[in-house]
Amino acid sequence: xxxxxxxxxxxxxxxxxxxxxxxxxxxxxxxxxxxxxxxxxxxxxxxxxxxxxxxxxxxxxxxxxxxxxxxxxxxxxxxxxxxxxxxxxxxxxxxxxxxxxxxxxxxxxxxxxxxxxxxxxxxxxxxxxxxxxxxxxxxxxxxxxxxxxxxxxxxxxxxxxxxxxxxxxxxxxxxxxxxxxxxxxxxxxxxxxxxxxxxxxxxxxxxxxxxxxxxxxxxxxxxxxxxxxxxxxxxxxxxxxxxxxxxxxxxxxxxxxxxxxxxxxxxxxxxxxxxxxxxxxxxxxxxxxxxxxx
Amino acid sequence: xxxxxxxxxxxxxxxxxxxxxxxxxxxxxxxxxxxxxxxxxxxxxxxxxxxxxxxxxxxxxxxxxxxxxxxxxxxxxxxxxxxxxxxxxxxxxxxxxxxxxxxxxxxxxxxxxxxxxxxxxxxxxxxxxxxxxxxxxxxxxxxxxxxxxxxxxxxxxxxxxxxxxxxxxxxxxxxxxxxxxxxxxxxxxxxxxxxxxxxxxxxxxxxxxxxxxxxxxxxxxxxxxxxxxxxxxxxxxxxxxxxxxxxxxxxxxxxxxxxxxxxxxxxxxxxxxxxxxxxxxxxxxxxxxxxxxxx
Numbered sequence: 008x009x010x011x012x013x014x015x016x017x018x019x020x021x022x023x024x025x026x027x028x029x030x031x032x033x034x035x036x037x038x039x040x041x042x043x044x045x046x047x048x049x050x051x052x053x054x055x056x057x058x059x060x061x062x063x064x065x066x067x068x069x070x071x072x073x074x075x076x077x078x079x080x081x082x083x084x085x086x087x088x089x090x091x092x093x094x095x096x097x098x099x100x101x102x103x104x105x106x107x108x109x110x111x112x113x114x115x116x117x118x119x120x121x122x123x124x125x126x127x128x129x130x131x132x133x134x135x136x137x138x139x140x141x142x143x144x145x146x147x148x149x150x151x152x153x154x155x156x157x158x159x160x161x162x163x164x165x166x167x168x169x170x171x172x173x174x175x176x177x178x179x180x181x182x183x184x185x186x187x188x189x190x191x192x193x194x195x196x197x198x199x200x201x202x203x204x205x206x207x208x209x210x211x212x213x214x215x216x217x218x219x220x221x222x223x224x225x226x227x228x229x230x231x232x233x234x235x236x237x238x239x240x241x242x243x244x245x246x247x248x249x250x251x252x253x254x255x256x257x258x259x260x261x262x263x264x265x266x267x268x269x270x271x272x273x274x275x276x277x278x279x280x281x282x283x284x285x286x287x288x289x290x291x292x293x294x295x296x297x298x299x300x301x
Numbered sequence: 302x303x304x305x306x307x308x309x310x311x312x313x314x315x316x317x318x319x320x321x322x323x324x325x326x327x328x329x330x331x332x333x334x335x336x337x338x339x340x341x342x343x344x345x346x347x348x349x350x351x352x353x354x355x356x357x358x359x360x361x362x363x364x365x366x367x368x369x370x371x372x373x374x375x376x377x378x379x380x381x382x383x384x385x386x387x388x389x390x391x392x393x394x395x396x397x398x399x400x401x402x403x404x405x406x407x408x409x410x411x412x413x414x415x416x417x418x419x420x421x422x423x424x425x426x427x428x429x430x431x432x433x434x435x436x437x438x439x440x441x442x443x444x445x446x447x448x449x450x451x452x453x454x455x456x457x458x459x460x461x462x463x464x465x466x467x468x469x470x471x472x473x474x475x476x477x478x479x480x481x482x483x484x485x486x487x488x489x490x491x492x493x494x495x496x497x498x499x500x501x502x503x504x505x506x507x508x509x510x511x512x513x514x515x516x517x518x519x520x521x522x523x524x525x526x527x528x529x530x531x532x533x534x535x536x537x538x539x540x541x542x543x544x545x546x547x548x549x550x551x552x553x554x555x556x557x558x559x560x561x562x563x564x565x566x567x568x569x570x571x572x573x574x575x576x577x578x579x580x581x582x583x584x585x586x587x588x589x590x591x592x593x594x595x596x
Contacts (some may be wrong), residue, residue, distance in 0.1 A: 022333050023554040040577055042538070043389075090569075090572045090573075090576075091572055091575075094576040095575070095576070095579065098579050099579040099580070100385070101327075101532065102333055102532065102575045102579035102580070103575075104332075104570040105525075105528060105529045105532045105533075105571070105575060106571065106575045106576075107567070108528075108529055109529065109567070109568040109570075109571035109572045109575075110568050110569075111568070112564040112565075112567065112568040113564060113565045113569060114455065115564065116562070116563070116564035116565050116568075117565060120561070120565075122560075228521070228522075229463055232397075232521070235390065235393075239390050243386065243387075270401050270404055270405060273397070273401055274401045274402075277395075277397045277398045277401070278394075278398060279396040280391075280394045281391055281395055281398065282396070284380070284383060284387055284390060284391040285379035285380065285391065287383075287526035293400055
């Protein structure tokens with residue numbers, strides 16, 4: 008029983024690490040642009056599909072596959088930014104969001120044109136069995152996901168708080184007008200933030216596909232929904248919150264799935280989100296001030 | 302008309318109801334990701350009443366609308382105070398919960414030797430009232446279009462009234478509206494109930510057109526599509542959402558012009574359109590211009 012609980016918590020933390028990374032990407036985009044990118048998941052799915060296509064047609068190494076996924080996601084993300092967010096920078100947030108949804112439809116169709124079957128195998132990281140730590144099991148892919156989260160968080164912190172680019176990003180967030188007067192090009196910052204978020208998304212997408220050992224077009228919706236849920240659970244717009252929200256979502260899901268089954272798992276995750284939004288605890292209001300998304 | 306045309310037109314009219322419900326909320330300044338839930342409530346409620354309890358369709362339609370209104374009213378109570386993305390996410394969460402509840406809903410009874418009723422993820426078959434009553438597809442289409450015309454006419458009346466102005470004022474600036482004595486919360490709750498009833502009306506008609514529904518019909522795709530329809534068509538008039546549905550379902554699917562590339566074409570067009578017309582084709586300015594010109 009205790010072992011089960013520990014194992015579930017461990018599994019939850021590893022899927023939570025994936026959610027945390029997705030939520031980080033969402034939060035980066037939302038925090039900087041104050042716009043919601045519904046296409047975030049689909050761009051990741053598109054990257055994973057590019058890698059799947061390459062792996063089906065050529066003999067390539069795992070590292071190259073990961074790079075292709077990241078490159079595909081960054082390319083797709085750049086396209087989304089140019090078409091959906093750059094034109095609406097000062098305009099309507101709803102229009103930007105609906106436009107990003109329109110491109111989601113494109114990515115889903117492009118993926119099925121590229122690879123028409125519903126499901127394709129994706130190469131795993133490691134063919135052997137899981138690692139064992141006493142009574143606990145940990146798959147190599149899960150370990151890689153944890154490692155990726157542990158590496159990305161400090162790197163992102165360093166980028167945002169210790170580089171000139173990070174300074175520009177924070178300047179654009181807190182004082183957009185002053186930042187532009189100081190010679191910072193906001194459109195360029197937005198584009199680079201988008202690319203950065205897409206790169207994190209691509210890496211996460213690669214690890215998710217490798218750990219599921221398959222890709223389907225549903226990966227797009229799945230990543231968007233999980234990332235959004237984790238971001239909102241952690242309080243919209245805070246990076247540490249996004250990580251905590253992701254980990255919490257993973258652990259809660261693992262336990263509810265174990266005790267109550269997959270449908271109750273999703274039901275409880277959404278119920279939690281709904282209740283949190285309705286109660287609106289202080290940590291969720293911290294970042295939002297008076298700026299609404301409309 | 303051949304069956305295919307009738308089918309496409311029926312779908313256009315059916316999705317118009319849920320697009321109109323998203324449009325109504327947009328007028329009041331709220332962006333809902335969850336209108337699919339009330340479409341689903343209407344479909345399940347109406348379908349169960351006609352198949353399991355032998356109600357005639359008109360009574361089932363009224364009951365389904367009442368259920369949709371009640372459901373969105375209840376969801377609205379804790380959520381309508383939220384702004385922007387918070388409201389969108391809360392309605393999304395509510396709608397996904399509803400979809401999972403449809404997956405968990407097993408209520409089958411034997412009617413004339415057949416096992417009917419919702420069977421969780423296996424869906425809900427044999428909602429056959431329309432066939433059994435001998436209503437031809439073209440007649441059913443006429444009925445749906447007539448109801449839709451009534452709804453659009455209702456929108457037209459409201460938009461010309463004081464209530465329409467109040468709605469748009471709340472959408473633009475709720476604080477200002479409250480400061481001139483509008484009870485924002487009460488108006489928004491009323492709007493939510495009407496939007497729920499509209500979506501449910503579409504749902505119950507959809508269930509009886511398709512004769513088969515399953516929880517997956519009511520996922521987030523439908524909700525975001527209806528939001529997109531309202532925004533593409535334009536926020537200036539209730540004809541806007543209809544235009545949005547017509548463009549997507551009618552022009553692209555119906556014409557089979559871009560077979561296999563429909564979504565790619567549609568998605569790109571929508572993104573481009575929104576750059577030049579962020580409030581849709583028939584936005585307020587166009588509608589004012591048309592009104593000044595033709596009245």
